[in-house]
Amino acid sequence: MAALTVPGVLRRPASYTGLWSWVTTVDHKRIGVLYGVTAFIYLLLGGTEAFLMRLQLARPDQSLVSPEAFNQLFTMHGTTMVFLVVMPLGAAFFNFMIPLMIGARDVAFPRLNAFSYWCFLGGSLLLNSSWFLGGAPNAGWFSYANLTSKAFNPGHGIDFWILGLMVLGVASMAAAFNFIVTIVNMRAPGMTLMRMPVFVWMTLVTSFLMILAFPVITVALIELMFDRMFGTNFFNPAAGGQPILWQHLFWLFGHPEVYILILPAMGIVSEILPTFSGKPLFGYPVVVFSGIAIGFLGWAVWSHHMFTVGLGPVANSVFALTTMTIAVPTGVKIFNWIGTLWGGSVRLTTPMLFAIGFIAMFIIGGLSGVMHAAAPSDAQQQDTYFVVAHIHYVLFGGAIFALFGGIYYWFPKVTGHLLGEGLGKLNFWLMIIGMNTAFFPMHFLGLDGMPRRIYTYSGEMGWGLWNFVSTVGVGIVILGVLVFLWNFFSSLRRGRPSGGDPWDGRTLEWSMPSPPPLYNFAAIPRVNSRDAYWEQKRGEVGDPPTNSPRSNSHNEHSSNGPIGRRPQGSYSDVAEAARLSIHLPGLSYFPILVAIGLTLAGFGLIYNLGLLFAGAALAVLSIYGWALEPVSDPAGHPLGH
């Protein structure tokens, strides 16, 4: 053991400022910010990919983009938006908000949380490095076998896709376990399951879905990797393999994945609507159970992606019916959200506009979803632009709108400043007008017979007009995103100070100053009801304020009036935590080292066995270092104990 305590090797980093403090941070709030910023950069990248495709399709017979490039663009657009944008933006909110909402000082496993982020970053870089290393993956985000076999796809693109997704899968699994343990174990006293904010509930359901779904895709990825790298024949028809097996595995993961994308969005909307209606969520238990029901039913519908595969009328009927069943809990949620607005005192702030926009657009996406559920008519819609329209109403009008709502809603909690309302509303209207201009005509295109994933079409098909309109729509969406960026950067420093509770919030995160102190809660609150902070403010429940002050300085922090911007995680917070005898998790180098090791191993599998072993060795040694890392800093830093 002596060797392992060589000075400097296992000493925990101690600096709470500067670049190293971000690299070694285990603070859930900072990790949330890292997730959010990274995912947003990928949103810009994925959007650029989309815009290039739209330019190519704006007119018939264009050749702005080569067919090779087009196939890479749509593959990476889908993969990026699903794995590198919507999931991590959700994760950003899980990270930042869940501990604050349940009254905890951090997540259950802070270092594992840091590891999730670095793995996500490593996997995403691995995936995107393919652009510079011989070409990005080009078989679609679903990568159907056997188009992905070495015989039909000899380059390295698919290998980058496989290994990138595997590393991303590790990140998702680690995060999911972390949030389940956190939500189950670390809620403040009195916060029973049925008192949790709906966003926490949806995070819990989503985490279970991730734990169950990612192993399925991992199995498929490993089989595909073995086919490509070691000559196995899982999907090789020439040796009796079944390409259909890939589709079953992919969609058994892929459909729950859809709910992994949308349930957090529904959670965000379920937080925003009550706040700006001045009313509790209508039918809380039903909204929660609907979310759980969607999570369960999500496992029984995967073959509706395969209605044209020839599974036979019995299988198609069964999956048509199970798919239609999902519309019931979804419809119930929509009605409950409207019930929340009904009789309320509705403030049309930017977050509220996005939440209402979410409902309005999700209704359209939900209805076209029911159309797809009808297997016979779906045979005309499958793999056409009608489906492209559907997924964008669900994932852009749905998930992205809710996530933007979440950004406007929680930005003041993260930064202490409000985003500009005027620019926010401009952002909203540009995005909703743009997305309808871009995606509604795709319904017509699909029904007029335009297949997906074609890099060009001839003028005689009559698809030119709506394709042009659609491209214009994407341009409007891009304007909206530019307005957002402008708003973001100008508000970051010069935005109106928000104080702790700018929206008259209902849940515990609003009970603390903005940005929250490093240790979140000076004293762990006691919860007596749903909407704990609201009840506390209104005094409708007899208990004293939950975040009871322990010191004068804390009293100052928790006042609701506007306060100055406090640098997050400052030394004063560290000193304050020590004074209050609050244990803070120590910083650590090891999460990022393990993630670097895994990412290098990924490159190694593609290029060089030596690199594979080096990466694996780094990961394994770092895991040992991590496990043996002393809880307290050996140097006796005041923080450790």
Add this chain to the structure above:
Amino acid sequence: MNLHQSDETALRPAWRSRVSPSKDPMSHQNGRRYLSLLLFLFPLLALLLACTPSHPQSTFDALGDVAQKQLLLFRVIFWAAVFVFVVVEAILLYSVIRFRRRPNQAHPVPIHGNSRLEWAWTLAPAIVLAVIAVPTVRYVFETGNVPENEALRIKVIGHQWWWEFRYPQEYGNVVTANELRIPVGQVVVLTLESKDVIHSFWIPKLAGKVDLIPNRTNIMWIRAESEGEFYGQCAEFCGIAHAKMRFRVKAEASESFEAWVKAMKAPPPPPGSDAEAEGARLFTQKGCIACHKIEGTAAVGILGPNLTLFASRSTVGAGILDNTEYNVARWLRDPDEVKRGNLMAALAPFYRDPTMRLKEGEIEALVAYLHSLQ
């Protein structure tokens, strides 16, 4: 074409019900407002719907049994969806506008729920879905099960990026490519297979798509209701030239269909000109025969499309260009320019090796020969 009418008739009842005069005298003014709104909206909608049937791959222009059933089901669900959409979005908008915060407003009553209401809106979508589910299941079976046993069975084989059609023994084992000929009014059963990767066979006006999957045989059936040429296209992403993997289906009277089958078995006519003779010679000498078959000649290759009666087809390059002399010459000059990634450009020696390039005169002769095959 004729769908123009069918679309309008399908729409009319719904519109009529919207503008039907109300008995309430008070609504007269309202009615006029609605009317002016309609006058404004109608041209827009008409434009939208008028655009629809002029597309060669429109699913609204259903001219075969299967496509018609699928369209009917779509219409049922579409109007149910329009109803739900209008009702729910209206309630949403109403509640946003009606309950906007007003100055000095008291705090709203904190209602936590209403179980009777919640039961109602759980059951309402369930009932709508149950109603939709009945025709759905019915049509799954009706479109999935082949209606007759003694139908003409044609084997469809997907290749990157073209289609092969093999007719049964009763039709002389005729093989053709990229243009499927069927007798009008008869049930035709297609057995679908793939030589390489997954494709999907789709003739929007005749039937929804079914996939062609290696190591698997799928079945679909079609019946064309009227004579004509129908557009089809691969619908499952299958690689670089997926966008250009198209085809045509020609439905014709059974006499001309039989005549075509007979002609397919006959040897080609003797060359009618020097150019045609030269083209026939080049077709052998340049090695085209290694991959292409022309019935009754030395060309017996099976790697590429069968070119028997090539001149009677309407397209070249798997449904992508009209079969004109200009286009065939363009294809022969540089297939990769016309259809990026295709195997002919990758395999034929005179495209692989620039010194062996086809000369313009040779291209002309080959075009003349190919166009003599009819």
